[in-house]
Amino acid sequence: MKIIVPMAGIGSRLRPHTLTVPKPLTVIAGKPIVQRLVEDIASVIDEKIDEIAFIIGPVAKGFPTDTEENLLKIADELGAKGTVYVQEEALGTAHAIYCAKESLSGPCVVAYADTLFKADFTLDVNVDGAIWVKQVENPSAFGVVKLQDGFITDFIEKPKEFVSDLAIIGIYYFKSGEKILNEIQYLIDNDLKENGEYQITNVLESLKQQGAKFIPGKVNDWMDCGKKxxxxxxxxxxxxxxxxxxxxxxxxxxxxxxxxxxxxxxxxxxxxxxxxxxxxxxxxxxxxxxxxxxxxxxxxxxxxxxxxxxxxxxxxxxxxxxxxxxxxxxxxxxxxxx
CATH class of the missing domain: 2.160.10.10 (Hexapeptide repeat proteins)
Structure with missing residues (x-):
């Protein structure tokens, strides 16, 4: 199992604290946010983690020169190979994953390093994928999913009218990293952008239309680290x-x-x-x-x-x-x- 962690955002909402330290490396209760995130994922999926791939931003956008060293230590402490990629330009959630294309193979968990979570959830490795969701009071501020018979039927980005209150928290399991890479490659090759960016929700929708089955991973606690x-x-x-x-x-x-x-x-x-x-x-x-x-x-x-x-x-x-x-x-x- 691999964990892919896009974390190239500059964390502007958490300034001034992110002027010198990337938001995912902000320390919470003695550990960086990103370390707690990958530890929580490892405990939920209950499988050996072979590699953790981190996608960071360039030094010119505020990422210190020792960021790679710190991230490799986090992977090593979990007994995994650490790999660090750089997203030179912010072109969307799917593009961030694409920057780690050399690591996108086999079963993968993709986790955007914005939040922490607690979940009581057993991963079904026989399905095509799982998307962690949390019931929220204001779904219009999130991407949400609709369910039928335990499977996800629709992905809706920031709905203006109520369609579901199950918000996507930014953590995904994919049985095949190769399929995700192929779909992102298709978006990029055909310049299929939404609001000027390549979005992971378009990848999910395309796979669903091809017959992929996604289930929800329910979250008990979802903790935001976006603002002070x-x-x-x-x-x-x-x-x-x-x-x-x-x-x-x-x-x-x-x-x-x-x-x-x-x-x-x-x-x-x-x-x-x-x-x-x-x-x-x-x-x-x-x-x-x-x-x-x-x-x-x-x-x-x-x-x-x-x-x-x-x-x-x-x-x-x-x-x-x-x-x-x-x-x-x-x-x-x-x-x-x-």
Missing amino acids: DPTVDTNKQTLGFEYAAGNNLVSSDVVLENSEIIQPCYVGANVVLKNTKIGPYVSIGEHSVVENSTIENSLIQTNVQISNANLDNAMIGNHAKYNGNYTSVSIGDYTELL
């Missing part, structure tokens, strides 16, 4: 899942001086807490120092210095310095508010 507030909420939910599973995410070398940690929390290595209370639902990255502060429901990255703060629903980037009494803040890397 949903990302902080995703951190909260992830910490809750980890704590419920019995996982201790507080490093053993954390220095506590007249301080308290209210679980669930993630606290990285070499963190110092002085006269501080953190939690619940707080992540603090390694080598950070927090003094005279109270922090809850917040996502704080590495090498951060915080003092005299009362934070709630905050997101603070790497190497930032913050001294103040604001609460719901969003501070990017290397920012100083003193």
Whole structure:
């Protein structure tokens, strides 16, 4: 089994945090989003992962030079071969997959690195494909599917009138990567675009018309990482899942001086807490120092210095310095508010 992860988007809605770190590499509860994504997929499909192919954007569009190295480490930790491709130009969801054409063979899971999910779903490898969906309140903002007798009959992109409330979350299983590649190649060769881009929904529709059978993969929890507030909420939910599973995410070398940690929390290595209370639902990255502060429901990255703060629903980037009494803040890397 292979996992194909298109992640070339610049993540503009999550700025300033994505100015220096690609959104899929943003750390949630101690792990990058993309690492949690592929781990969740591996647990759902319950098969050996042979290769993980990542499609990233060019350095010129904000992807750091060490992005490839970091992604290969993620694949290696899952015992898989890692491959990194570059999508030089954003030409749609199908085009992003096409950039990994050398890896598109055999059974594949394609997962766009925008969200995290939790699912209780057994993959049926005998069907042509599966598309993970989640019931939503406002289906007009999503691509949705219609079902009949347990199979998907229609794909509708952002319907203006109600046709279904089952939203496509951006994770797909395909029994044959070769068939997906052939259909995308046909779109490109014939310049068949929708809104100026090559879309994966057109590939799915074409395969369905040829007789392919797709089933829905139902999702229990769908966590968005597109903007600051949903990302902080995703951190909260992830910490809750980890704590419920019995996982201790507080490093053993954390220095506590007249301080308290209210679980669930993630606290990285070499963190110092002085006269501080953190939690619940707080992540603090390694080598950070927090003094005279109270922090809850917040996502704080590495090498951060915080003092005299009362934070709630905050997101603070790497190497930032913050001294103040604001609460719901969003501070990017290397920012100083003193």
